[in-house]
Amino acid sequence: MKKIILLLAAAATICSCNPYKNDPVAQAIEKTTLANYPDQPHRFRFQKLEKIDSTVFRTEVDRRIGTFETKIRKNKELYNKYVRTGYTVNADIKKQTLMNDSVILLKLHALKEEMGSKLDEVAYYDYKFTAFGKVGDIPFDLIDYYATVTPDNECLTISEDINAVHRATGKVLPGYMEIVKTIAVEGEETEE
Numbered sequence: 001m002k003k004i005i006l007l008l009a010a011a012a013t014i015c016s017c018n019p020y021k022n023d024p025v026a027q028a029i030e031k032t033t034l035a036n037y038p039d040q041p042h043r044f045r046f047q048k049l050e051k052i053d054s055t056v057f058r059t060e061v062d063r064r065i066g067t068f069e070t071k072i073r074k075n076k077e078l079y080n081k082y083v084r085t086g087y088t089v090n091a092d093i094k095k096q097t098l099m100n101d102s103v104i105l106l107k108l109h110a111l112k113e114e115m116g117s118k119l120d121e122v123a124y125y126d127y128k129f130t131a132f133g134k135v136g137d138i139p140f141d142l143i144d145y146y147a148t149v150t151p152d153n154e155c156l157t158i159s160e161d162i163n164a165v166h167r168a169t170g171k172v173l174p175g176y177m178e179i180v181k182t183i184a185v186e187g188e189e190t191e192e
Contacts, residue, residue, distance in 0.1 A: 020046040024153040025127060032155035033142070037135045044133040053126040055148075055166075057173065058119035061112045064170050068105040072098060100183045107179045115174070123172045124148045124156055126165065 020026035023046075030044045075098050082091035112119065127149060131142045146165040148156040156172060159165040170176045 020049055023049065025049065025051075025125075025149050026129075028149055028153045028155040029127070029129065029131075029147050029158065032147075032158055033131075033133075034135065040136045042133060042135045044131060046129060046131045048128075048130040050128050051125050052128050052146075054122050055124055055126070055169070056120055057115060057123045058112075060123045060169060060173060061108060061115070061119065063166065064173065064176065065105065065108050065112070068101050068108065072101050072105065075101065104179055104183050107183075108176075111173065111175060111179070122151055124150045124169060 026046050026049055029046075029049075034040075034042055034044065075094050079091055079094035079098060082088070082094060125148070127147045129142065129145055129147060131145070133140055133142075142160075145158060145160050146162050147158045148165055148169050150156065150172060157165050157168045159167075170180075
């Protein structure tokens with residue numbers, strides 16, 4: 001009987017250990033997950049955390065360039081359609097969008113040139129994880145979620161959809177957010 005109790009106690013101790021407690025990647029994901037609840041008591045426990053891929057800066061820059069090339073192509077089609085059908089207000093809006101996206105595209109190409117050898121460095125890693133937690137009295141399960149985390153342990157995105165996890169990773173590129181925000185503000189000012 002004592003052996004069974006000792007065995008159960010040992011099993012409980014092993015199960016209660018959190019192997020990810022001091023893992024900086026796990027801490028970054030937890031911090032991002034709980035960012036909207038800073039004053040709430042919480043519990044967070046990873047059941048699984050595995051690195052599944054990495055992305056270099058070159059891939060991320062090319063992804064952003066491809067996104068803006070696609071936007072420009074589609075907006076040109078819409079612009080031409082609006083001009084043909086006489087929807088001048090819509091055509092003017094698309095023309096401004098085309099101009100803004102073209103400037104962003106040029107700046108992305110310049111950024112790619114400026115980055116030089118840094119293009120081949122890792123920009124972020126993709127992780128797949130399962131975690132359980134509680135914020136206040138509300139429990140939550142994050143089963144088979146994905147996260148992107150930089151080499152210096154900044155969590156960029158979290159999503160349950162592997163196809164959506166890279167939508168906001170452009171912010172890892174130096175100056176990318178400023179380029180996009182500046183052009184958007186300039187575009188807003190010219191439309192007024």
